[in-house]
Amino acid sequence: MIKRFAGYYKPHLHLFALDMFFAFLIAGIDLVFPVLSRQIINDFIPDQNLAMLVRYSLIALGLFVIRMFSSYVVGYWGHIMGARIEVDMKRDLFTHMQKLHHKFFDKNRTGQIMNRFTGDLFEVAELAHHGPEDLFISVVMLLGSFLILLTVNVPLTLIVFSFIAILIIFTLWRRVAMLKAFRAQKARHADLNSKLENSVTGIRLAKAFSNEAYEQDRFEYYNRQYYESKGQSFFQMSIFMMVNGFLTDLLNLSVIAVGGYFVFRGWINLGDLLAYILYVSFMLKPVRRLMEFTQQLQLGLSGLERFGEIMDTDPEIIDAPDAVDLDEIRGEIEFDQVAFRYNPEDSDVLKDFTLKIKPGEKVALVGASGVGKTTIAQLIPRFYEIQEGEIRLDGRDIRGIKLSALREKIGIVSQDVLIFYGTIKENILYGRPDATDDEVFEAAKRANIHNFILSLDKGYETIVGERGIMLSGGQKQRLSIARLFLKNPEILILDEATSALDNENEAIVQRSLEALADGRTAIIIAHRLSTLRSSDRIIVLDQGRIAEEGTEDALLEKKGIYWQLRRLGLGESENVVFAAESAAL
Template sequence: MSSKTKKFLSYYKPYKGLFFADMFFALLGAAITLVFPLIVRYITNDLLVHSEISEAMDTIIKIGIGLVGLAILELVCNFFIAYQGHMMGARMEYDMRNEIFEHYQKLSFSFYDNQKTGQLMSRITNDLFDITELCHHGPEDLVISIIKFIGAFVILIQINVPLTLIVFAFIPIMFVYAYYMKNRMHRAFRKNRERISEINAQIEDNLSGIRVVKSFANEGKEIDKFNQGNMRFVDSKKNSYFNMALFHSGLGFFTTGINIAVIIGGGLFIAKNIIQLGDLLTFLLYINNLIDPVKKLINFTEQFQNGITGFDRFIEILAIEPDIQDKKDAVDLKDVKGRIEFEQVSFKYDETTVDVFCGINLKVEAGDYMALVGPSGVGKTTMCSLIPRFYEVSEGSIRIDGIDIRDIKLKSLRKSIGIVQQDVYLFAGTVMDNIRYGALNASDDEVIKAAKNANAHDFIMELPDGYDTYIGQRGVKLSGGQKQRLSIARVFLKNPPILIFDEATSALDNESEKVVQESLEKLAKNRTTFVIAHRLTTIRNAKNIIVLTEDGIKEQGTHQELLDQNGVYASLYHA
């Protein structure tokens, strides 16, 4: 058994009882449908021929009551299969969705740098729905089909062997045809999945940037782009529907062929007194009974193709090992002072050959306020992203209080570092929810205190519902300065010993910058702080300023010392 099959079957384990109950009711329901043609044969061949009319009528009434009982039992079976069977599938979908979402949380920035959000969403929504349809209906349809086929074969062969062989001679041909179509449908459905993922990614990209679209009045361009992607999806659907049409119509043709063969063969056998009319009627009823398993096999084949392509994509994601994870003997970071050392640190992105920077050596004492400046693209943000291990160093090491960060548990490391970025991300929800994100167990009073420290309390109280104001997705109802102060309040609440300010004020107007800068300086007090800045006026008071270029650290010193050197920093400052 392959590892993929074992993985697929493992999702049934928590629901074994429900699964076997579903299979039992599927089996019982299939058996009941096999009984009805036999009762018709008994009435036409035996009861009506060999019994008095009054006796036959009494027996038919009793049989009718029994049939009603069987119909009620069949109703119970079908209800259980439709309700509890689907609930089993829904619970398995829940487990799978949890697993892939948890896996998403483990993957590093390197993974997300190369992925489209819409495609990742498709794997957790569309793909999983089809997988669970296969989980529920697949085994159930197989059981029903097998029971009906075997049951019908055993019953019919006892009635008439030649006519039974005529009927079942068509079955191998139908299966060969289905096998031939399987690979074609598999490729078609996989192409559908890829195209719908592309559409999801395009929609996500458009809706996320809708303000940019409207500001440039490029709605028409976006509609054209979407129409092209949508048409590619239609083309892939056209191919899959063509193969589906061949599949359905081909099997329908074989089913009609069986009916024709039985009518002609049965008519000849009746003419030669080989079988009775009731036997021919029974055969025709069983042929109709065989259409249902044929349909279920068709559904199973479609579900299998849909489900297995979705499961392949599901496994592809789960197979991606997080490139940044805890060592077995990783330790918690305790009593953090905040002394940070870079020793011969080099970094390059995956699938690139050129280093972003190399040979970085730097020592930052606990509580130091250190600024990083330099031209765009030299790796200032990347360098700071190495400290919380958003990316892994290619060479060298980074230490906090003398401990290599690769020996520290990720959760402990990142809880010790607070980050305020230029591009603030606020979640859909209230002001209170967004600040509390810094410490989920914080009380309302602690949240309010953090907001006051970030100079955010006054503007929050002016909002319609104060701290309970809903701020929209990504905080669209707030100004840039307001959003930035909320992000600072979040870090105040987290209360980390190490801070990283990544161009936190570069997108703000002068008035907002002044308020935010005051908040940042208050937050940075007695904490080891890295400041990435384009506006050099904001870092004149830094204890140490590092000038980063493509060749690594070019200059280092205080604001005045660097101006006196009249080098890179001086030219940046005067510019």
């Protein structure tokens, strides 16, 4: 973990060196000032040497000006270095997350993932800047003070630094308890963010069900959990600060009492005592820095651990060493004795599944919920990995094709359309970001949404709202279809694309889908039987296998499962799930 963290300093070593150099100047000047003060008190004032007093005062003033500039460099460029490290870590985290399989996102809540980018990496960035700097200044100050004071009086120096040693030992001892408390706080913060993200996303559903009170109770539960975890963190920090404060007071007392006694005995003079008092005053700064560093270290390490949890999660689906790119494809898809389950302990969703789809063929998949229709659609772009058999594209195992090349050839329209916050144009451009305006307009025309867009006050620059809330269901579907016209994939997967629409919108979207599917290999998953009319072949699934297949006329003549589905589904809005259950009776 530390080795990975240290690697992020490498591109910014020049800033790191700059930060450390000026931090050293700050520490060095703090060490020199008590020496100057001691000499002024011991020599120049008793000797009434005004010239040397003025000279040393001007030297001190010059050193303070240098210290002022050094503080600026450390404060600004040190933070810039930390910010750059944070940016690099966020980039690596985001890049790695793009490679992770669907199972990872199935098992982890969005709010927790978001917290990795915001809270966790902010604390890591703060540690990246303040950690080395605080530790370096503290070590230089403590070691320098110790060596200088040894030249003044060894016994008093040992007494003073015994308290410093106790402070450091206590800090290290409390580290474990504080780290545990801060870890728990991070976890509760992620839970709260996740709950907040769900509540904001589902605010309209909560209002529709009049569940504001329920949502308030749920939020209060997570908010209370976070509050209690912060309370535990504050408790551990309070113990730490309380004992440290007491030991610091004892340090000041020991300097005055023991130092005064040493003056009485003639072992040191007033100038030496002033030097001790100044050094102790200056040494409290690095001690406080060490205390702050300890807290920063706990927060930073907690964030770094959570960052590492994701970075250490290996993608399950990656390119094979000999994976190839794709140029033009015919669009032939073949499942050859495929077996698939989502988790090792689950039963097979598909078992010994074999299906061949010809180039340009439109194949419809029907069946009750849970028989594997959507699973088949997700296996073709390798969102999940099969356990047995092969899936081939134009005769080539898809595991031997680069993921980016494979997915570039596939377009998906699902029931749950994801529309990003932004303009209509930006959402269409997601299909091909380098497309021209004319290509965007043509895609919208082919998706039957161009005229609607022009009717809006700002046209293609209209903001669609969060998840496209300003658009109707049919408009969002046509917007997603426009994306695919722009992408122009050779293979099309329609996953219940019209099941949530009313009859009028379904008819409009269906025309757009038929235009989109023209000349492409298409896999159509449908609940409404009316959407199957344009298919060349219908596949009836049952318990992860093909129960029937053929044209609609052939299946109706057979009077099997599909005949029952069709007979019970004559009303165009009838659900295939209901029909399949009825057919099984």
